[in-house]
Amino acid sequence: MSGLTLVDAANVLAAQPFSRLLGTRMVRFDDSGASLELDLRDDLRQQFGFAHGGVIAYLVDNVLTFAGGAVLGPKVLTAGYTIDLLAPASGPLLLAEGSVVGRSGRRAVCRAEIFNVADGEKLLCATAQGSIALAGSKAERS
Template sequence: MNDAPDLDTPDLDTADLETPDLAFARKVLAAQPFSVLLGTRLVSFGDGEATLELDIREELRQQYGYVHGGVLSYAADNALTFAAGTASGSSPLTAGFTIDYLRPATGELLRAQAKVIRAGRTRAVCRCELTTVDGDGVETLCAVAQGAISYTGTSNGEVRGAS
């Protein structure tokens, strides 16, 4: 039984899963309604690494003016899974991850850079650094995450995206 909603994703071709590239990965991101809502961009994808960015807006802050931890967690989750997607032609889904918040996230841009630590046939372990970038281009590390990503494959022509 599939609990996932039936998304209209006509541009996603399961044959592209064999050799995913940045263009295909961007289509996967564009098929995620929540990522579209946040305005997330995939800026790099390949060789065991992926980088997501999103502009920090007022709507993404908590009551003290810092980026909400849920936004940081979302960015880490998706970046970890996209990084794992560079290592396998199967559809990656997050099996679990931990995140450590190091300092409040402020600035104009949130960047999540993830890297595969080890990829096996059915799972990958990845790490992610979350940084913010201020108006002067200064980067500040605000959180780190590590996660396990499962490779689910595809069934019945279904394509599953990151996270």
């Protein structure tokens, strides 16, 4: 485990201007992964009233990176991910759950699930898998 706590992770999230703009909350962070919550406001919806795909992608990116950070430490970057959209999300709450599939050297493979939460029920809206890498690679230094 990285030695980071839920408070540490929440502080990292709060240091991200875009996450503050959206109002994202860190609700779980441990050695198995992370969970984020986001209230689905009207300005985050597309023309049919559902969560914009960019909002889903943002949640995937962040929860995958926090999950990877749980095993790699705080200096991590997203190396790539794929998303499958399964159902539209209408809110009022979006929940992103990220978990670590495995780690090898400077990378962790992580899984994300995005849920629409309404009336106490969770509906799976998207699933994703991604690769998280330790920052400070040779390419970054040049």
